[in-house]
Amino acid sequence: MVRFLLALIVATPLLGATLTVRVSDARGRAVSDAVVYALPEGRQLPLEKKTAMMDQKNRMFIPHVLAVQTGTSVNFPNNDDVRHHVYSFSPAKTFQLPLYKGTPANPEVFDRAGVVTLGCNIHDQMSAFIVVVDTPYFAKTVNGAAELADVDAGRYTVHVWYPDMRTEPRPRSIAVTAGERVSLTFVAGRPNVRP
């Protein structure tokens, strides 16, 4: 019976593995908006010309956390009726979009991996993060869980980042095979434990 069930799962028509990652903080609470990403070990995945959007509405950046693959062009449309002055002093991408309305003509290209902290120079409460990762396998947790689907077989280092974490949970190295379903649990501030 167990064998049959496993066979059913394995027999699902998927190309790659599926990584289910759970993130909780030191107190065991589920962490949302945590970016989970798997970096292939020992190889470089090809860049893709992707676009993403960081909207500004109601004097907020939407989304609060935006994960993009390296090389992604991000548009910063201003949907408020006031101007914004978007800036970043983050080493991964230092830029500024001086006071503007609407969508700037050119999107910003994020071609270095790293966390880019966004702010608005005239609205101190506005902040957002663009997590630039060198992998197409990334996802954001919802209610503490995120799923990386269709991950090619191979060895990966799985990272977790979220804005208010005190220290980055130790990345986990893991090898996946096609169609495999792997669950990982990260507990911020605690050594990760394999299930």
Next chain:
Amino acid sequence: MSARSFQARLLYLLIAVLAIAETGTLVSVHYAGQRAIKRTVDDELSVGTRVFDRVLEMRARTLADQLRVLVSDFAFRDTIAIADLKTITSALENHGKRIGADVVVLIDLDGNVKTDTVRGRWQGKPFPFATMFRQADDRAGDASATVTFAGQPYQFVIVPVLAPRPIAYIAAGFAIDERVLADVARVSSLDVSIWTSPPRGRATNPDFASLVHPLRTGDGSRVNALLQRSLAEARKPFTLLEQQIFALSAIVLIAAVFAAVLFARTVSRPLQVLAAGAGRIGRGEYEQPVVLKQEDELGQLAGAFNSMQSAIAAREEQIMFQATHDSLTGLPNRKLFLDRMAAAIAAAKRTRGTAGMVMMDVDRFKEINDTLGHQFGDQLLIEIGRRLTQTFPNGTIARLGGDEFAVLIDHERDVTERVEAAFEQPVVLGDVSIDVNASLGIATYPEHADDAGTLLRRADVAMYDAKRNQSGVAVYDLGRDEHSVRRLSLMTDLRQAIARDELELYFQPKVDVRTEQVLHAEALVRWNHTAHGVMRPDEFIPLAEQSGRIGLITKWVIRKAIAQCAAWRADGLDLTVAVNLSALDLFDSELPTFISGLLSEAGLPPEKLLLEITESAIMKDAAYAQKVLRDLKRRGMCLAIDDFGTGYSSLAHLKRLPVDELKIDKSFVLNLSEKASDDLVIVRSTIELGHNMGLTVIAEGVESAEAWRVLKDLGCDMAQGYFMSAPLPASKFRDWVLRGRLR
């Protein structure tokens, strides 16, 4: 005002009470002030610490705000984020100046110093004030603390550099300098200093209240604020208050002293007036009343003084009157009379006039008193006083005592007539009418005496002379008084005469007329007075009788006479001795026994003693005399009646008396002759009477041969007198008898 006067004591008391009260007030104000100062100063210091903390806190907040504003500058953040270290350092210096920071430090998120404005002393090292950093890092916010940096107290603030997430921290340090302390001082009015070492010397300055306030530091270092309050400054209002109270106390004290002096005067003035009044009363001045015109107790006291004064005056007058007046008649008494007499003599001396007095004694007053009663006697005296007063309306009439009155006169003219006129009419009291006869004695100044006492005595002497002479009135006879004086001293001397053996017995023979034989020897006593010479019995026997010493003399005489008789008898001379007894001797009931004892002692037959008693002595108390005489007769002694013919004795009396002999008084014999018919008749009838009663009759005072012859013719039994012999001393008498012949 003496130190013990009422006024002074009131003053001292008031000053003492006020001084104590005011000192108490001052002391309590002073201590309350001290406490208030201490409390105020403590409060101020305590407030000061809060002010200090508050000022630092406000400053920290302000600085943090300024720093936050500073680091939110986009260009600054840009610089921090991307510029090289040198640029960053210069930007720190530049921006630090804007807010007046002394030190600016850039700290990375791990708490390590990236750069600083103090020449990189901390670069690459953890930020030294780690606690503060952790505070800021935990909240991604700002923090501030007081710390010690380079040995100086500093306020450090730390703020995150937000982009918009913290990318670094900027810390800025501000020295806590004079401006900060001045702020605190201005608000708290304290002297403020700040110390990173213990502020020893300054904190113990006695002129200041000091409080060491340890500040909360972020690095564990010791930073103390020293808050000080000048005590002189704090005391200033209280010192002023104390001065005011002191001045007020002085004013109150002076005012109270004035009030006390005024009040004391209102009391002491009247008291002085009262004291003066009391002094006057004490001296016996009653005319001036105490004048005190006030209605209070002192006024009442003055009234009481005045009534006391008049009461005392009235009483004293009454006492004076009683002391100087006779209570029965209301006339002046002896004392007042003497005073007025003295005054009258003094006046007479001045005016070369005369003064004098009449002394008056009511004859037979004792008889009247005894017969008619004392009440009658008193009424009589009052009436006599009244008549004298009428007679001499302007004179002084005095009752000297008993029935003696005295009248003060200017001269003796017509005085006797006036007194006699006064008593011409008999005094009628009730249904008794009585003739008043008085003896008057007159003595005048300057003839008889020049002082009142002597004048009174001499008037007395004159009065007695008048009484004796039954002349009614007598003026003092100069020299009369000398006799009185002699009499007085004799009275005294007589007491010692017997003891000194100054008395001597003389004997006078009593001769038988028919046989011319000496039968009896009459013993007569002589007094050999040292001053006055030999004194005869009639000179001193009355004195002895008056002074009660006659008994001693009689006994002495009887003893001597018996002894002499016994001696003669032993010598072959058989005589009877005759001794005179006084009237008073008859009242001595011991005398008969005494005589019997002496007779038997001497071995003398009692009939050899003849006792002679005067007729008047027997008549004084005939019944008693008769008893005594019987007793003597029973004892065998012979008795004779002396001075017969002068004592009004009745034949009935004579018949009853147990006598042996009658002696005819010499007044009948002295001038006896055949021609003197009166005396001859008396002598003859007396002899016949005596013989008829079986008595021996003897005549004394025989001084002439004629008398002797007449007596012989009349048949008289015996004779005695100078014709035969004067009284002789015992030895001469014996010789005379032995010669056996008459003169």
